[in-house]
Amino acid sequence: MTTHLSRRTLLGLAGAGAGAYLLSACSGDDKSSDPNAPQTINWWHIQNTDPLLPVWAAIANEYKTAHTNVTFDIQPLENEAFKAKLTTVTQAGDPPDLFQSWGGGVLKQQVDAGLVKDLTDDVKPWIGGLLPAAIEPYTIDGKIYGVPFDIGMVGFWYNKDLFTRAGITAVPTTWTGVLDAVRKLKAAGITPIALAGKDKWPAHFYWSYLAMRIGGKDALQKAVTDKNFDSPDLVAAGDRLKELVDLQPFQKGFLGASYSSPDGQAATMGNGGAAMELMGQWAPATQATSSTSKKGIGDKLGFFPFPAVDGGKGAATEVFGGGNGFAVGKNAPGATVDFLKFLLSADNQRTATKTGAVLPTVKEAASAITDPNAKTVADTLASYTGFQLYLDQAYAPALGSQINDSVAELIAGNKSPAQVVKDITQVAKTV
Incomplete structure (x- = not known):
């Protein structure tokens, strides 16, 4: 599933294979409490083709430029390959720092196993800018364990x-x-x-x-x-x-x-x-x-x-449908949640929305929906009586x-x- 968002233009990254998206995956003291210490964010997602693949890479590159102590190891994976690989690493108790999530029962299992971070306090200052319906699948027992970047329906x-x-x-x-x-x-x-x-x-x-x-x-x-x-x-x-x-x-x-x-x-x-x-x-x-x-x-x-x-x-x-979002692994470096906030900024959500691959979860970005079909989906979703x-x-x-x-x-x-x-x-x- 796919869904499936923002496209920036590429910074020379378009058309490259997944290996080209390893942005300086050097090792560092990722788990240090010092916010200025070197940190590498291991990010897995399923936007492994255009239009979102280069967009995510460009956003990561932009964040890295502004935070010189942060680097990224990005693994774009096909949907089924992602699920299989994620199952393997979570069963070993070693989830990625930032990884694709659709919420629901799968996320609950990860929460119960202590594999993901409780983001409730971290996102409190800005989560109110997102559509409540989009956050629902990522809310387990009243706490937020993931953040959606896309919402829609089949x-x-x-x-x-x-x-x-x-x-x-x-x-x-x-x-x-x-x-x-x-x-x-x-x-x-x-x-x-x-x-x-x-x-x-x-x-x-x-x-x-x-x-x-x-x-x-x-x-x-x-x-x-x-x-x-x-x-x-x-x-x-x-x-x-x-x-x-x-x-x-x-x-x-x-x-x-x-x-x-x-x-x-x-x-x-x-x-x-x-x-x-x-x-x-x-x-x-x-x-x-x-x-x-x-x-x-x-x-x-x-x-x-x-x-x-x-x-x-x-x-x-x-x-019937859902959205795409991200959860944060239990041992993720401190910059991971800050990057997630950056990814969900109104500007980055507008960029994603303009590609036509994403219906935004940030309320301010709704004006970026220009495609008539996307508007039809959004209007249908807005009038839903059950989800x-x-x-x-x-x-x-x-x-x-x-x-x-x-x-x-x-x-x-x-x-x-x-x-x-x-x-x-x-x-x-x-x-």
């Missing part, structure tokens, strides 16, 4: 020209309408939906949204509380997803496709190879950078929220991973909707 991004070619004159407002649109697109010889089947997390968006629309957001919360996902509403979510899968709407080879690879989900959309994808607010920027032209489909791209399900208890104003964090972040890691795995099995045709919820329930009972 919805359908679509190619207006391909919709027109298929004779679709209005975006779907119901799930039945989505299925009808898929049929029309297929009849016109157009691939309806791009999906990164290999990565699994993009597929869980479909099941999660259908669960919310059919049972309401509270159905998911009840399932976690009761440790039981085997309910009629959640089985029905799988049934409705299977209706889509049975139409064979995805691009050729989707089961082996990742999200941001040259032939993956984002590139398929950015090159005009599919009509829709269900993805977060970072989709336009990732489509563009993943496309052959590096520009995507431009003003041909539109957005519509995940529609209602006929007879469902959930409102179409309940949204559900991505399930693979909201829940304990084992449970979130099982949801991703089980939904992937359903989409591959290997598990029935009823078996999916049984498998998820089995893991829910153990966490």
